[in-house]
Amino acid sequence: GAVVSQHPSRVICKSGTSVKIECRSLDFQATTMFWYRQFPKQSLMLMATSNEGSKATYEQGVEKDKFLINHASLTLSTLTVASAHPEDSSFYICSAGVGGDYEQYFGPGTRLTVT
Amino acid sequence: AQSVTQLDSQVPVFEEAPVELRCNYSSSVSVYLFWYVQYPNQGLQLLLKYLSGSTLVKGINGFEAEFNKSQTSFHLRKPSVHISDTAEYFCAVTKGAQKLVFGQGTRLTINP
Numbered sequence: 665g666a667v668v669s670q671h672p673s674r675v676i677c678k679s680g681t682s683v684k685i686e687c688r689s690l691d692f693q694a695t696t697m698f699w700y701r702q703f704p705k706q707s708l709m710l711m712a713t714s715n716e717g718s719k720a721t722y723e724q725g726v727e728k729d730k731f732l733i734n735h736a737s738l739t740l741s742t743l744t745v746a747s748a749h750p751e752d753s754s755f756y757i758c759s760a761g762v763g764g765d766y767e768q769y770f771g772p773g774t775r776l777t778v779t
Numbered sequence: 780a781q782s783v784t785q786l787d788s789q790v791p792v793f794e795e796a797p798v799e800l801r802c803n804y805s806s807s808v809s810v811y812l813f814w815y816v817q818y819p820n821q822g823l824q825l826l827l828k829y830l831s832g833s834t835l836v837k838g839i840n841g842f843e844a845e846f847n848k849s850q851t852s853f854h855l856r857k858p859s860v861h862i863s864d865t866a867e868y869f870c871a872v873t874k875g876a877q878k879l880v881f882g883q884g885t886r887l888t889i890n891p
Contacts, residue, residue, distance in 0.1 A: 668822075698879075707869060707881045708823075757822050766811045766830060766873060770822040 667691055668760050670771035677748055677778055685743045685774045687758030693738035694760035698768060699731070702755040714741055748778045781806040781872050785882035792860055793890050800855040800885045802870030812853040813871040813879070814844055823869065829853065840864070865889045 667690040677683050687697060696715050700708040712728075714720040714735035722728045730752075732744040741760075745752050755775050759768040786801040804810060811830050815823040827838025834846040844855045853870060870882040 670822075705884075705886075707883050710878065710880075713878065755820075759823075767813075767825060767828060768879060770815075770824070772822040773820070775820065 666769040668694075668758065668769045668771040670756075670758055670774050672774060673772060674775045675777070677776070679749050679778055680747055683745045683748055683776060685745075685756055685758075685776075687741045687743070687760070687771050689739045689760045689769070692760075692762060692769075694741075694762060694769075695738065696761045697735055697741035698759045698761070699733060699741075699743050700757045700759070702757060702773075704755075708757060711743075745776065748776070750778045752776065753778045781810060781874060781880045783870050783872050783880055783882035785868075785870055785885045787885050788883065789886045789888065791888045791890060794862055795859050797858050798856065798860050798864075798887065800868050800870075800887065802853045802855065802882055804851050804853065804870075804872045806851075806872065806874060808874050810872045810874045812844075812846060813873075814838065814842070814853070814855050815869045815871060816840075817867045817869065817884075819866075826855070826868075860887075860889050862889050862891065 669688045671686045699711045702708045711726045712720045712722045714733050716735050716738050720733035735741040757773045759770045761768045782805045784803045792798045813828045814826040827836045829836045829846045837843045842857050868885045871879045873879050
């Protein structure tokens with residue numbers, strides 16, 4: 665149980681285009697979803713926290729107009745990288761949590777490469 | 780604010796040898812502690828967690844960790860490692876509301 669999927673697993677796009685990444689909880693309802701960014705050989709940095717039906721809470725230094733998060737249902741959250749640039753190239757990982765449970769369940773990640 | 784320090788960025792170990800990956804945290808309040816493993820190009824998998832109770836926590840794949848409140852540590856151990864344990868290991872802490880703070884990671888390399 666507690667499986668989280670991400671789609672796509674890998675995406676290459678041209679500079680200036682927008683990219684959408686989906687995060688789904690497959691066998692449970694996630695009250696909260698988290699989006700992380702991981703640079704090569706570095707740790708995960710929390711970008712934002714989203715609760716179903718409400719606006720995402722962004723961490724300091726994360727541009728909300730560039731990284732658009734939508735948590736439309738209890739099983740789906742999307743991250744859209746608007747007007748992507750090469751410096752946005754990274755590994756993006758989502759996780760999902762259930763209210764009252766301190767554990768997060770992580771997706772397999774999406775590698776974004778902007779050329 | 781909480782912070783997590785993993786004292787070793789890389790740990791090379793021979794197969795079947797014991798290993799300890801060190802993790803220290805700083806927090807003025809009670810916290811919950813986690814160890815995650817990440818294989819190349821994959822997400823994170825939970826190894827074990829400490830929420831309360833016994834300070835010795837057993838996890839998957841033969842790993843265990845001990846919560847030491849006085850030393851603010853949560854070191855991960857395995858008595859005998861296997862080649863398949865080669866991965867990146869992350870210590871993380873939360874004081875609630877599920878917001879995790881991760882350490883820098885420790886790359887465990889198992890040599891035959």
